Amino acid sequence: MGGPCVPSLPVMEALFSLSEEHQMIRDSAREYAERILKPNAARWDREETFPEEAVREAAASGFLGLTTDEEYGGAGLGNLHAAILLEEVNRWCASTGVTISVHNSLVCSPIQKWGTEDQKARWLPRLASGELLGAYCLTEPQSGSDAAAMKTVAKRTDGGWVLNGTKAWITSGTHAGLFVVYAITDPGGRKGRNVGCFLIPAGAPGLEIGKKEEKLGIRASSTTEILLQEVFVPDEDVLGDPGQGFKIALDTLDGGRIGIASQALGIHRACLEDSLKYAQEREQFGQPIFRFQAIAWKLADMATELEAARLLVHRAAWLRDQRARCTKECSMAKLFASQACNRAAQDAVQIHGGAGYTTEFEVERYYRDARITEIYEGATDIQRLVISRHLAQ
Ligand SMILES: Cc1cc2nc3c(=O)[nH]c(=O)nc-3n(C[C@H](O)[C@H](O)[C@H](O)COP(=O)(O)OP(=O)(O)OC[C@H]3O[C@@H](n4cnc5c(N)ncnc54)[C@H](O)[C@@H]3O)c2cc1C
Numbered sequence: 001m002g003g004p005c006v007p008s009l010p011v012m013e014a015l016f017s018l019s020e021e022h023q024m025i026r027d028s029a030r031e032y033a034e035r036i037l038k039p040n041a042a043r044w045d046r047e048e049t050f051p052e053e054a055v056r057e058a059a060a061s062g063f064l065g066l067t068t069d070e071e072y073g074g075a076g077l078g079n080l081h082a083a084i085l086l087e088e089v090n091r092w093c094a095s096t097g098v099t100i101s102v103h104n105s106l107v108c109s110p111i112q113k114w115g116t117e118d119q120k121a122r123w124l125p126r127l128a129s130g131e132l133l134g135a136y137c138l139t140e141p142q143s144g145s146d147a148a149a150m151k152t153v154a155k156r157t158d159g160g161w162v163l164n165g166t167k168a169w170i171t172s173g174t175h176a177g178l179f180v181v182y183a184i185t186d187p188g189g190r191k192g193r194n195v196g197c198f199l200i201p202a203g204a205p206g207l208e209i210g211k212k213e214e215k216l217g218i219r220a221s222s223t224t225e226i227l228l229q230e231v232f233v234p235d236e237d238v239l240g241d242p243g244q245g246f247k248i249a250l251d252t253l254d255g256g257r258i259g260i261a262s263q264a265l266g267i268h269r270a271c272l273e274d275s276l277k278y279a280q281e282r283e284q285f286g287q288p289i290f291r292f293q294a295i296a297w298k299l300a301d302m303a304t305e306l307e308a309a310r311l312l313v314h315r316a317a318w319l320r321d322q323r324a325r326c327t328k329e330c331s332m333a334k335l336f337a338s339q340a341c342n343r344a345a346q347d348a349v350q351i352h353g354g355a356g357y358t359t360e361f362e363v364e365r366y367y368r369d370a371r372i373t374e375i376y377e378g379a380t381d382i383q384r385l386v387i388s389r390h391l392a393q
Pocket residue numbers: 102135136137138139143144145146168169170171172215223372375376377378379380381382385
């Protein structure tokens with residue numbers, strides 16, 4: 001079944017009290033979020049403006065090389081640090097949150113883990129410094145949950161591979177400097193064992209940015225198609241073995257799911273904080289609506305579920321930092337945190353009444369942003385599939 005049944009003392013410490021280092025990252029992320037994101041997030045969302053200033057400042061603060069080793073210009077921190085940071089960032093701006101999460105967990109981490117010395121030296125310092133933003137290209141128009149059914153093909157040629165295909169829903173597509181692209185390397189091979197992982201810089205001949213999606217939420221994050229036509233990738237930019245790509249993609253998603261679960265924590269906390277404030281200020285029938293048990297109990301549930309979700313997320317992050325098997329725990333964290341976040345967003349709008357249905361109050365944005373946490377990096381049903389498969393092992 002994987003994972004310890006009885007938490008050891010260090011696990012309990014990691015879960016119940018943050019170390020000084022973890023507190024420092026939380027404080028610096030909170031300062032960044034309140035200074036840069038809080039005043040701008042609603043406007044960026046309304047105008048669908050990519051948060052360039054936020055990404056620049058994140059790079060300057062070292063947030064784009066969080067889990068990248070120090071020798072490659074990163075901060076050399078762990079998944080728990082990243083989870084704590086991402087909750088703070090997503091508290092104010094989920095668009096910036098996903099941009100930072102994808103860059104660290106889906107692009108830097110696999111290069112750090114699976115890359116050759118040469119690949120790490122060539123790509124990681126540029127990613128950690130923010131010179132390049134990363135994008136992860138797995139999904140295609142016809143293959144979402146069933147990602148191994150991708151049609152993008154990499155054909156062997158002298159000194160490398162030639163890629164053709166279309167990737168869909170790619171976060172940071174318009175601004176990425178490096179695309180991590182998954183493609184079939186052996187069309188007749190076994191499904192999932194016939195995929196390669198390719199590192200392709202923006203501007204590579206044949207790589208084009210396609211349609212930009214107009215979205216319900218995280219509207220300041222850019223989401224685009226990526227079109228690949230006869231794109232040559234030299235052998236030195238194949239990550240892992242040419243048949244190992246799907247394994248890399250799935251392992252990478254374990255870490256990514258901690259990032260999205262942390263995003264859910266941030267949005268959930270925003271719903272709770274804003275609703276608590278509103279419920280104590282808004283009066284009906286001669287008293288603050290917080291005095292009505294129906295409202296107070298909603299807030300009690302919201303607060304309890306936030307704490308429960310945070311424990312699951314921090315446990316998954318801590319386990320991944322120990323290099324323990326934690327696919328099930330990452331899926332549990334994402335499943336619970338994203339659903340709890342959506343329940344909180346639903347209640348937050350309800351507590352705000354008509355005001356919550358307008359752009360004057362931020363809960364309207366949180367409600368829209370919450371939806372995505374149940375969809376990307378494995379929809380809710382896919383998390384259940386992963387968890388149940390592990391239960392039956
Ligand atoms: C804003 C946004 C950003 C994204 N960013 C990226 C990115 O950067 N890189 C990337 O590669 N992808 C990205 N994605 C793609 C995302 O990961 C997929 O949308 C997601 O995996 C779901 O795939 P799908 O949309 O094709 O839905 P489908 O797979 O068609 O699923 C539709 C519904 O069917 C359910 N379903 C499917 N299979 C099963 C099953 N076996 N059992 C039960 N129910 C099932 C799903 O849960 C879902 O409810 C992004 C998507 C969005 C919307």
